[in-house]
Amino acid sequence: xxxxxxxxxxxxxxxxxxxxxxxxxxxxxxxxxxxxxxxxxxxxxxxxxxxxxxxxxxxxxxxxxxxxxxxxxxxxxxxxxxxxxxxxxxxxxxxxxxxxxxxxxxxxxxxxxxxxxxxxxxxxxxxxxxxxxxxxxxxxxxxxxxxxxxxxxxxxxxxxxxxxxxxxxxxxxxxxxxxxxxxxxxxxxxxxxxxxxxxxxxxxxxxxxxxxxxxxxxxxxxxxxxxxxxxxxxxxxxxxxxxxxxxxx
Amino acid sequence: xxxxxxxxxxxxxxxxxxxxxxxxxxxxxxxxxxxxxxxxxxxxxxxxxxxxxxxxxxxxxxxxxxxxxxxxxxxxxxxxxxxxxxxxxxxxxxxxxxxxxxxxxxxxxxxxxxxxxxxxxxxxxxxxxxxxxxxxxxxxxxxxxxxxxxxxxxxxxxxxxxxxxxxxxxxxxxxxxxxxxxxxxxxxxxxxxxxxxxxxxxxxxxxxxxxxxxxxxxxxxxxxxxxxxxxxxxxxxxxxxxxxxxxxx
Numbered sequence: 254x255x256x257x258x259x260x261x262x263x264x265x266x267x268x269x270x271x272x273x274x275x276x277x278x279x280x281x282x283x284x285x286x287x288x289x290x291x292x293x294x295x296x297x298x299x300x301x302x303x304x305x306x307x308x309x310x311x312x313x314x315x316x317x318x319x320x321x322x323x324x325x326x327x328x329x330x331x332x333x334x335x336x337x338x339x340x341x342x343x344x345x346x347x348x349x350x351x352x353x354x355x356x357x358x359x360x361x362x363x364x365x366x367x368x369x370x371x372x373x374x375x376x377x378x379x380x381x382x383x384x385x386x387x388x389x390x391x392x393x394x395x396x397x398x399x400x401x402x403x404x405x406x407x408x409x410x411x412x413x414x415x416x417x418x419x420x421x422x423x424x425x426x427x428x429x430x431x432x433x434x435x436x437x438x439x440x441x442x443x444x445x446x447x448x449x450x451x452x453x454x455x456x457x458x459x460x461x462x463x464x465x466x467x468x469x470x471x472x473x474x475x476x477x478x479x480x481x482x483x484x485x486x487x488x489x490x491x492x493x494x495x496x497x498x499x500x501x502x
Numbered sequence: 503x504x505x506x507x508x509x510x511x512x513x514x515x516x517x518x519x520x521x522x523x524x525x526x527x528x529x530x531x532x533x534x535x536x537x538x539x540x541x542x543x544x545x546x547x548x549x550x551x552x553x554x555x556x557x558x559x560x561x562x563x564x565x566x567x568x569x570x571x572x573x574x575x576x577x578x579x580x581x582x583x584x585x586x587x588x589x590x591x592x593x594x595x596x597x598x599x600x601x602x603x604x605x606x607x608x609x610x611x612x613x614x615x616x617x618x619x620x621x622x623x624x625x626x627x628x629x630x631x632x633x634x635x636x637x638x639x640x641x642x643x644x645x646x647x648x649x650x651x652x653x654x655x656x657x658x659x660x661x662x663x664x665x666x667x668x669x670x671x672x673x674x675x676x677x678x679x680x681x682x683x684x685x686x687x688x689x690x691x692x693x694x695x696x697x698x699x700x701x702x703x704x705x706x707x708x709x710x711x712x713x714x715x716x717x718x719x720x721x722x723x724x725x726x727x728x729x730x731x732x733x734x735x736x737x738x739x740x741x742x743x744x745x746x747x748x749x750x751x
Binding site: 264265266311331335340341342343344345373374375376377378380382 | 513514515560580584589590591592593594622623624625626627629631
């Protein structure tokens with residue numbers, strides 16, 4: 254039987270998980286999906302995700318794919334998988350895709366959102382989905398700093414130490430900072446992300462917002478390629494993968 | 503020492519609580535607040551809330567007040583109380599008010615919000631804050647039905663059985679239904695609410711949205727004064743108290 258390649262889009266609240274990628278020390282999204290697929294198809298499957306997400310990081314629309322020789326209808330797959338998954342993981346859609354589609358390697362861009370609650374008192378409904386930063390941030394300075402990050406740069410300064418990659422050059426095509434009722438949202442799109450890159454960009458924008466650095470320091474920070482020159486790594490729970498993009502569909 | 507009367511505004515995620523009002527069978531918001539006040543003032547206090555909220559119901563801005571002879575600064579009170587409260591209850595503000603102010607009896611109006619996720623798949627971030635209703639609802643019909651409810655009426659049909667009150671007449675001054683990305687929000691303001699009134703209004707609007715009743719049936723349902731003529735009681739977790747209004751401050 255020829256194997257089909259099925260692309261799924263899912264949403265998850267990462268609070269209770271050790272990230273997407275299967276690991277020994279805790280329950281992960283990948284493991285839950287693989288177990289659900291095995292239950293409904295009777296066949297072991299490997300789920301390929303569009304990227305690792307850290308423990309506590311969420312996904313609004315995460316793309317994954319798996320190969321199966323099961324004849325289950327693609328249309329019925331979301332409901333069937335959801336019946337086997339915890340309520341904090343929901344499969345939104347499923348689609349047959351060409352054999353060579355790979356959620357991670359076929360991705361041409363990804364968008365992440367980072368939320369900061371910048372109010373004297375935490376919002377109880379956002380405590381698991383944001384960074385509580387009570388000290389007043391200057392959003393205009395954060396916006397000015399964000400502008401300096403857009404473009405193709407060597408982002409070595411914005412990568413967690415000890416993450417081997419062949420190149421640290423990435424293109425950030427969009428980086429916006431907005432604020433509403435004391436909640437700051439940072440939305441960033443790039444053709445790829447280094448390990449912890451969004452969380453370090455966020456920490457650096459927060460440094461700009463509280464005056465620890467100036468927006469015009471950004472080019473020098475980037476050129477330094479030194480992790481210690483950028484800001485702190487923002488905590489995981491404020492981060493959500495919004496979308497992974499592909500040439501087709 | 504003369505007692506001060508302090509009004510506090512708070513926000514809470516009601517998921518883990520048996521409502522606002524102190525009771526024997528479970529932990530309540532009132533109990534948590536009274537314990538926190540006793541810890542920081544060294545004085546037992548009764549906290550008066552602006553209304554009962556059921557188990558699982560939330561508050562975006564709930565008003566309460568208590569009397570104290572403690573000399574603690576009103577300004578420092580939110581931070582002090584928050585240091586003693588669970589993260590899912592946050593005191594937003596505190597203010598000295600006249601002796602006769604009572605959160606419940608001085609309230610001239612209250613606004614509630616009810617959220618319905620009307621999509622084929624539940625939103626994982628809203629599962630504790632909404633009613634998951636996957637069958638497509640006709641929002642225009644819900645809006646038309648809502649218009650019929652606005653006004654001064656005997657709302658006996660919209661009250662849970664066995665809740666003795668002297669009058670079941672209330673004035674609904676505002677009732678709006680809006681929809682965005684499959685999330686329906688019902689916002690209702692009245693000079694007072696009967697027990698379960700918002701949840702029964704919501705259930706009745708859902709009946710209109712799925713065609714079980716017609717918008718033009720509403721006047722007759724109201725006139726019937728019969729609970730069985732109105733819709734189901736919507737589940738508690740979709741409901742949040744948005745605000746309680748007072749003549750002053």
